[in-house]
Amino acid sequence: MTRSDKNPSNGGHAVKVRGLVKHYGGPQGTRALDGVDLDVREGTVLGVLGPNGAGKTTLVRCLSTLITPDSGSAVVAGYDVLRQPRQLRRKIGLTGQYASVDEKLSGFENLYMIGRLLDLSRADAKRRATELLERFSLTEAAKRPAATYSGGMRRRLDLAASMIGQPAVLYLDEPTTGLDPRTRNEVWDEVKRMVGEGVTVLLTTQYMEEAEQLASELTVIDRGKIIAGGGIAELKAKIGGRTLRVRPADPAELRAMAADLDASGLTGLATATVDAENGTVLVPVQSDEQLTAIVAALASRGYALADIATELPSLDEVFLSLTGHKSSAPQDAAPTREEVAA
């Protein structure tokens, strides 16, 4: 892939968005985007984290020329989204929330068609399609209609379709929403590989875990506004990082273990709490070093452990710590009745 697109005056940013505004249903309608600024450095992944209805998809649609923003500016891969949409389309790849491939065509035919639409010769389109099917482990299913693919296969085909034009910038709009954990891991591995090849990625997601897996920087969006941004580590520190969950082999040791941890000073400013119902002790941890030290301390004190796990904060917890309120939009995971009634 050519990296000759580097434009020094662009400050090494593959995506630069300033004051982007998009209304739906007239000026009195919803402000899907309410003055969004963001930058993605070349060759990095920016995660855009937010609940349903926060404006993530609207942002991606604006940046991929599918809709026109009402005001603001955006430059992607050196091209102005508003004034140079045609040139820009050669530089971007798009993988939507719903796999946007033609279900009635086979995997091969889908990729071949997109190759032809991207002005590859017949031979090149064929070669590229074969190459990408191989790479995304779809060779065996190449001749079957995409309608017969599993969710993960379809998402992989969608990713392959986005890669045909060797884009400089790739938009992934909730690439793993609705996938089971194993398939999710497969998609993550593919994304990591693409990033390794130098593609710049703008990733939208509802999952903190996904952002942590893929992104180096994170922007949190709510009701069309950016409410926090920065490096993943920085943001994690702000929102309290992970929670360590330890299960002693003997439930009778729960309280002693919590007290020991508090006394050790390893828990920092936080305290260990006992979750008697689940038979675990919970400790907020900020770093890998702290995590290691806690586990070592427990081992050296002779506790027999049945299970150790760390948990990332959920989207709700992230929002709670950033804004003091729960995310405003309805969640994928069935909204609670209380919220609906309130």
Added chain:
Amino acid sequence: MTTATTAPLDAPPTLKQGDADDRIGLRAHVRHTGALIRRNLLWIRNNPESMFDALLMPVVFTLLFVYVFGGSIGQALGGGQDAYVQYVIPGMLAMMSMTIAQAVGTGFNEDFQKGIMDRFRSLPIGRASVLIAKISVEILRMLIATTVLMVVAVLVGFEVTSWSGLFAAVGLSALFGFGVMWIFLTLGVVMKSAQSVQAMGFLVMMPLQFGSSIFAPTASMPGWLEAFTQYNPMSGLADAARGLMVGGPIAHGLWVTLAWSIGLTVVMAPIAIRKFTNKA
């Protein structure tokens, strides 16, 4: 000495120059349209049942009308069933063009629902290519339906008096179908589901098809309805096709059909293209 100038933080980044006008050339347009036509043809190959309407409708309708109404209407025409065959087959040609044109709307609507349209719209292709490919394949389907119709027609005893007239009639009905397609393309873009496109199409088509000279002469209809049929494009096309294929007056029907075909295209094509381009 050079003076270093500090750019303000919010200065717009310099845009790339040189290929500022990256217009799509004619050859690229042809290539894109070809790739999309190929896609639509593969659909048919993978789902042969999608051709049922084009293959079976001409057969079923011709047999029904000829054997159910043929005797009695034929008598009114001063002949028998044979006279009705000569009357109704050109009418069937007119009906085919509209019925097949309607299918373009549902197929197009599905593309929007499935997200593949977003993929097309994010690619560096002329948006018209997507429309042109769809229309080309529908015209092809229309020609296939016409061929089937003519085979059935000959089997039930239809006699063509002018072969050049037959080809002219087929061309005219394709032209009218082209005009009608813009209506259904627009509906396909603006309506929420393929079912509603189909329901809407049904509502528009029924009065136009039956309130016309397709199936029966209009002389016995009430005055207001006869007046309507005079300018109903379905009558125009049926009458013109009749004149061209088996002899009779051509001019009025031809002008009505041409006026409608061109009028629909001039008015609806820009609307369809604009709705298509702006669809959020």
